[in-house]
Amino acid sequence: MDFMNDYARLHQNIIDLIEQDAEYGFYIIDQGLTFTSVFQPIFDREHNIYGVEALARIYDANGIPVNPHDYFESIRHDDESSAIATLTCAIIHMLNFSYSCHYDKKLFINVTPVIFEILSNHDIAVDTLVRGLKKIGLSPAQLVYEIIEFEGRNLESVLNGIQKLASFGIEVAIDDYGSAYSTEERVRSIKPDYLKIDKSIVDLLAAFKYSKFHHAVNLGHSIKAQTIAEGIETKAVFERCMASGADYFQGYYLARPEILKSVARPEILENTARFRRRSI
């Protein structure tokens, strides 16, 4: 990965692109695309907000929305673009989260496996992350990296990257468990802190088909992972997820992704003031 020879520069190039306005909060425009953040709450069994998953909203130069999933798919085989896009999103998500009303909760961020390989091979990447979190008033223990689509990656470096994050208290989740990329074998080798049960399995509960969901919850608990049911769209499915022993819950029925209300945090203002170029 040649682009990794100067990580400090790569990181600084992203930081230099950060802008801020009243509509989106912090955002980045890179190569004609605008990257912004929305957040979807994750609830515990008592219906408290446990954390939020950060999701990118991307717009082209004409302000037309670009589907984030399609965008990340289109650059999937290009490690450099994929790493830069993931880091770009992670940075604005952390900044927007740190000024949000949920800043003391957990922050779940989607991360491509190439990032774990970078973390595994370059100590500067972990140091930069931990220092960055401190500057914006977040603790590493609040961060959960959701690992998406593993196919074709070097498992050993991914595991090594996870280990490095764990040494700072940063947790990991396996995303979309039950979809093509996220298999039981992967879960057992990675032993994540959280297992996110894919919507395709959660949806089966609507038809009273419990076995895959129960299997996922048991698998999670057998490796001491907490389970998160994703994509809950109805009351009935939510109640069945609850009754089936899932630990946390996420989906449109409970809350949609949205821009979070920002709050004043004078203790970190000084460290982020230089991004306030477009504030109104």
Ligand SMILES: [Ca+2]
């Ligand atoms: Ca996710």
